[in-house]
Amino acid sequence: MKIEARIAWKEPFIVVGQKIRYTPTQDKAPSENEISHLWQRFNPRGREISHINGGSYGLCLFDVDMVPGNPFDYLAGVSVSSVDHVPEGMIAESLPGGLYCVIQRRGPIDEIGQAFNYYYKDWLPSSDYTCAVGAEFEYYDERYLGNDHQDSIMEIWFPIRRKQALPLDNRVASVFVHVTDLQRAAEWYSQLLGLPLMEERMNGGPVYWLDFPGTGLILDSNRNNRQNPNWNEDMKPMFILPVTDIDQAYTYIREKAEVLSEPEHHGSMAYFNFRDVEGHVIMACWSADGGQEDHFPDTTHPISARISGTFVDVKDMRKASSWYTNLLGLPVDEHSATQSIYSVPVAQGSSLLLDSNRYVQQEAFNILFMFDTCNIQAAYDYALHCGMSFHGQLEHHGEVSFFVLKDPDENLIMICQDKSR
Numbered sequence: 001m002k003i004e005a006r007i008a009w010k011e012p013f014i015v016v017g018q019k020i021r022y023t024p025t026q027d028k029a030p031s032e033n034e035i036s037h038l039w040q041r042f043n044p045r046g047r048e049i050s051h052i053n054g055g056s057y058g059l060c061l062f063d064v065d066m067v068p069g070n071p072f073d074y075l076a077g078v079s080v081s082s083v084d085h086v087p088e089g090m091i092a093e094s095l096p097g098g099l100y101c102v103i104q105r106r107g108p109i110d111e112i113g114q115a116f117n118y119y120y121k122d123w124l125p126s127s128d129y130t131c132a133v134g135a136e137f138e139y140y141d142e143r144y145l146g147n148d149h150q151d152s153i154m155e156i157w158f159p160i161r162r163k164q165a166l167p168l169d170n171r172v173a174s175v176f177v178h179v180t181d182l183q184r185a186a187e188w189y190s191q192l193l194g195l196p197l198m199e200e201r202m203n204g205g206p207v208y209w210l211d212f213p214g215t216g217l218i219l220d221s222n223r224n225n226r227q228n229p230n231w232n233e234d235m236k237p238m239f240i241l242p243v244t245d246i247d248q249a250y251t252y253i254r255e256k257a258e259v260l261s262e263p264e265h266h267g268s269m270a271y272f273n274f275r276d277v278e279g280h281v282i283m284a285c286w287s288a289d290g291g292q293e294d295h296f297p298d299t300t301h302p303i304s305a306r307i308s309g310t311f312v313d314v315k316d317m318r319k320a321s322s323w324y325t326n327l328l329g330l331p332v333d334e335h336s337a338t339q340s341i342y343s344v345p346v347a348q349g350s351s352l353l354l355d356s357n358r359y360v361q362q363e364a365f366n367i368l369f370m371f372d373t374c375n376i377q378a379a380y381d382y383a384l385h386c387g388m389s390f391h392g393q394l395e396h397h398g399e400v401s402f403f404v405l406k407d408p409d410e411n412l413i414m415i416c417q418d419k420s421r
Contacts, residue, residue: 002106003118007129007331009345010157012097015057016049017077018042018090024069029110031147035074036109042076048087054079055141059093062135081420095135097347099330100157101127109147115156124160134159162329167248168284170328172310172350173240174209174216175369176283179409182208182221188408189219191386193371194301214349215307235260237273237283238368239310246270246286253284256327277323278314302378303415309351309370315359317342324354365391367404370414376401379415 020038030036035058046056061073075093083092101123105115124130136158143153179185186208190197193210201208206223209216218240225231243249246263253259253274260273260281268288273281314320321342325332328344336342340360344352350369358366373379380394380403389406399419404412 003115004104005119005123006102006104007160008100008102008157009330010097010100011345012095013054013079014081014083014092014094015059015075015077016080016083016086016090016092017057017059017075018045019061019073019075019093021071022074023071030112031109035076036147038074038076045087045090046078049078049080049090050085051080051082052078053081055139058138058140059095060136061093064133097345098132098134099129099160101129101160103156103158104153105156106153107150108152109154112154112156119156119158124158127160128163129160130163132159132161165244166329167245167252168241168243168328169347170330170344171242171346171348172215172307172352173242173285174218175239175307175310175350176218176220176237177368177407177409177411178236179219179221179407179411181408182206182219184408185219188388189217192383192388192405192413193303193305195305210305212305212307215310217307230261234279235273235281237281238312240271240283240285243284243286246272246284249284249286253327256323276312277320278316280312302373302375302382304372304374306372307350307369308372308416308418309353309414311353311355311367311369313358313366314354314356317354317356320354324352365412367412367414370402370416373415373417376403376415376417379403379417383415 018038018041020034022034025033039058046052056076056078059073059075059077061075063070063072066072075091077090077093080092086092101119103115103119103123105112136156139155139157145152177185177189183202186202187197189195189210195210198208206221206225208219210219220236222236225235246265250259250263250272257274257276260275263270263272269286271283271285273283275281312320317339318337321337321344322332324344330345333342340356342354344354346352357363376394383390383403383405389410391404391406391412394403395401400416402414402416404414407413
């Protein structure tokens, strides 16, 4: 049997299938145990499932206090893009994204134990990782030729985390919009999203912030920054990466990037700015509440108060994708690094999208981020009714539709509907 190992990030996914409570046993070969019998029952019914978007999954769903050898739930199913109907006798299981060690094995199913032995006895002890809480799963696609076939290829995914955690998270806590008139900008974004203007935040300070689930929005007038003789206009940050310890983060990031200042402490928060590999400015920020918001948008408004994607324009995609993944302790996807868009894995909130389209097409503009909508035409009509300025026209590309608005400072904001999500 041939075994290969790699580290990969898995985006959140949904599996629909049939589940049993399984008790591990050495008395039966894998090809004859209850899990194998479950697959025999499930496979003929796979065609009943709608919106299939990938291969088959065997999910090992462990109890919180799981001890090796104890019973656990096993689900045989397929991944789906959405759930609007679950066949009788089946369930849908939603799993979060995360970091995994992927063991790829070739050979008959009865040799599967060798893959587990390799992971637990060889790979894991010699790696920089340890086991993480989460589901282990088997993945089968067209490479799997049957239980007895010597050339059958399958993958086993094990959730992992670093033995020594990095001092920053792989998520965008907030995005910045730099404005000249804070009142005007706050009114415009509040109208766009159907939100009330929070007068208590118009208190003479330099920023106005909006709390969204996952990733927030900060309107920044830079009034205080301009009073600092060491500050200049090209030091405006694009977004915030949250950190768990500001001093540890400063030491860590200083080895990988140009930092623009020492950490500044302001009550329950602290921050510093640094440049990415192409000169864009990012803020590293610690806050006592962790920088996470639990406010959920009004789903009846045509434009959701939810930032689904943050753009970073880049010139050299390979270099930029390597830098961002290295900074965040993530594996780089070599194939995606050859494309015009690279989605840096995030734990939650807005996607972090490296975009080389502006550079390749020699376009002078840049789009900061995008808001979600469930109805692109209703969103477009609403913006038109409000007299907002557009950059280009409403565009449709398969399941993705979008248009771009200019805010009062001519910052470009995308409104997007993705029917595949």
